[in-house]
Amino acid sequence: MTSSSLRSLFADLRLSLRLGSTARAAAPAVREAVQRVSHDDDRHTITHFSRLLSRHGHSHAALEWNSRESQERRFAALADVGLGAGDTLLDVGCGIGDLVAWLERAGLALDYTGVDLTPLMVETAQARFPDRAFLQGCLLNGVALPRPRFDWVVASGIFAHRRDRPDAYMRAMIEAMLAIADKGVAVNSLSLKAEYAHRWTLYHADPDTTLAWARERVPRAVLREDYDPNDFTLYLYKSEEAARGLRWAP
Numbered sequence: 001m002t003s004s005s006l007r008s009l010f011a012d013l014r015l016s017l018r019l020g021s022t023a024r025a026a027a028p029a030v031r032e033a034v035q036r037v038s039h040d041d042d043r044h045t046i047t048h049f050s051r052l053l054s055r056h057g058h059s060h061a062a063l064e065w066n067s068r069e070s071q072e073r074r075f076a077a078l079a080d081v082g083l084g085a086g087d088t089l090l091d092v093g094c095g096i097g098d099l100v101a102w103l104e105r106a107g108l109a110l111d112y113t114g115v116d117l118t119p120l121m122v123e124t125a126q127a128r129f130p131d132r133a134f135l136q137g138c139l140l141n142g143v144a145l146p147r148p149r150f151d152w153v154v155a156s157g158i159f160a161h162r163r164d165r166p167d168a169y170m171r172a173m174i175e176a177m178l179a180i181a182d183k184g185v186a187v188n189s190l191s192l193k194a195e196y197a198h199r200w201t202l203y204h205a206d207p208d209t210t211l212a213w214a215r216e217r218v219p220r221a222v223l224r225e226d227y228d229p230n231d232f233t234l235y236l237y238k239s240e241e242a243a244r245g246l247r248w249a250p
Contacts (some may be wrong), residue, residue, distance in 0.1 A: 004066065008176065019213075027240055039153070041161065041162055041163055041164055041169075042154070045117050045118065045161055046117055046118050046119070048161065050118055050119075050120045053096065053118075053120050053121060053124060054120075058073070061091060061117065063151075064157075064160075064185040071098065071156075073227050073228060074156050074157070074188050074227070074228070074231065074233070075098075075099055075102045075103075075156065076102075076106075076227070077186075077188065077224055077227050077233040077248075078099075078154045078156060078186045078188065078233060079103070079106065079137055079181060079247075080224075080235075080246065080247040080248040081110055081152065081154070081184060081185075081186035081235045081245070081246065081247075082152070082183065082187050082194065082242065082243075082244075082245025082246055083106065083110060083152055083183065084108075084110075084245065085109050085110070086109065086110070086111070087110050087111065087151040087152055087183070088110070088111040088113075088147065088149075088151045088152070089110045089111065089112050089113070089149040089150060089151065089152050089153075089216055090113050090114075090115065090145070090152070090153045090154070090177075090180070090181075091112065091113070091115070091154055091155070091156075092139060092153060092154065092155040092158060092177060093115075093116055093117070093119050093155050093157065093158035094116045094121070094122075094125060094134060094181070095113025095116060095118075095125065096121055096124045096125045096215060097114060097124075097125035097128050097129050097132065097134065098127075098129065099112075099114075099154075099156070100114070100125075100128075100129050101128075101129075102219060112132050112133070113133045113134075113135070113145065113147075113150070114121075114132065114133070114134045114135070115134070115135045115136070115138075115139070115143055115145070116135075116138065116223055117136070117138050118136075119136050122134045122136040127147040129212055130249065132217055133146050139173065139176040139177065139180075140172060140173060140176055145180070147169075148180065149180050149181070149182055150181060150182065150185045151181070151182050152175040152181060152183055152184060152185070152186070153178075153181040153184075153185050154185070154186045154187065155177065155186075155187045155188075156187075156188055157188065158173070158187075159173075159187075159189050159190075159203055159205065160189070160190055160202040160203050161202065161203070162203050163203070163205040166203040166205070170187075170189065170203075170205060170210070171213060173187075174187060174214070174234075174236065175217070178217065178218065178236060178238070181238070182238060182242075183238055183239070183240060183242040184236055184237040184238050184242050184243075185236040186233060186234070186236075186237060187233070187234050187235070187236075188231055188232065188233040188234070189203075189204070189205040189207075189228060189231070189232060189234075190202055190203065190204040190205065190230055190231060191204055191205065191207050191225070191230060191231055191232045192204045192205060192206045192207070192209065193225070193229075193232075194229060194230035194231075195229070195230075197230075199210065200211065205232075206236070207223055207225060207232040207234070208223075210223075210232075211223040211234065214234060214236050217236070218236045218237055218238060219237060219238070219240055219243070220234040220236075220240060220243040221234065221235065221236050221237070221240055221249065222234070222237075222243075222246065223235075223249075224248060224250070
């Protein structure tokens with residue numbers, strides 16, 4: 001066996017040990033996805049959430065939310081950006097498609113597409129919602145989306161595990177989302193205003209600094225902090241007309 005073959009074998013073994021029993025069957029796909037990305041944070045995301053999905057299955061815990069209720073509070077805040085029937089929507093970091101289920105219960109019939117970095121998440125989401133489009137990849141690295149533009153692009157909980165220059169990553173991702181959004185973008189993040197935020201290991205963004213940055217890039221940006229003391233949502237509108245769809249009163 002060649003040295004490169006040995007390295008590949010040991011890499012597979014290490015990956016298998018890091019994943020749960022369910023995910024081990026999909027270790028080759030996970031390993032392939034890990035090899036396609038160049039950043040350690042992306043590798044961590046793929047292996048970490050593959051393990052959580054294996055452990056928790058179709059649960060909010062697979063996405064590392066404290067409760068289903070806290071996850072869905074964030075969904076409701078994102079939807080208040082102005083999502084309307086018939087709109088096209090791209091869900092960045094879609095996980096196992098929980099936003100689809102929430103939208104259906106809320107009676108919001110949208111043309112939905114989800115994208116996620118973790119192959120097992122995408123596979124699970126597609127099995128749950130076979131009539132929806134789910135893609136594996138990252139906006140920053142290029143992904144073959146079914147259309148070049150969407151009315152809205154949203155993201156929930158995708159910044160927390162970023163360790164390397166998280167502020168720059170967050171802003172680069174929002175820029176990539178804005179580039180393909182016709183009406184606007186909505187994102188959320190853990191907040192630096194949260195109690196003991198500096199002691200936590202997850203990334204907490206500064207909401208006020210992020211809002212000031214957003215206001216330099218779009219005609220209207222709105223900060224929302226009323227739904228969770230540890231979190232904030234940012235609405236970025238491409239036009240004042242789109243901003244009139246905001247369903248939340250500051």
